[in-house]
Amino acid sequence: MENVVLVIHLILALSLIGAVLLQRSEGGGLTGGGGSGVMSARGAATAMGKVTWALAIGFICTSIALTIIAAEKSAGVSVIDRLGAAPAPVEAPVTTSPDLGSDLLMPSATDGAPLLPSGN
Numbered sequence: 472m473e474n475v476v477l478v479i480h481l482i483l484a485l486s487l488i489g490a491v492l493l494q495r496s497e498g499g500g501l502t503g504g505g506g507s508g509v510m511s512a513r514g515a516a517t518a519m520g521k522v523t524w525a526l527a528i529g530f531i532c533t534s535i536a537l538t539i540i541a542a543e544k545s546a547g548v549s550v551i552d553r554l555g556a557a558p559a560p561v562e563a564p565v566t567t568s569p570d571l572g573s574d575l576l577m578p579s580a581t582d583g584a585p586l587l588p589s590g591n
Contacts, residue, residue, distance in 0.1 A: 473540050480533035487526040494519045 476533055476536050480537060483526055483530045483533060487530055490519060490523045490526055
């Protein structure tokens, strides 16, 4: 249901943007002038005004519907409850590793190998 209302909301938003841009303003708007034909300039403005109002009312209604749907999804759950319900992160136990660096760099005489190659 939420996805359907959201798609309608987005279509209304884009249509509303287009309707506002196509309206005739004091400077002529983006309609390219004109005004000749069956409808006068005032009649065209009134028709576009009605379309804009209808789209705006639909946009507001879908905004309210999306707000109600979002409120129903989170009903009875507060932010504090959601934070408290999350398990606390578990810290890994700290273990000390043996000091291997000194054995790797300098072998000791007890390893069974001579420290220096024999010259024989």
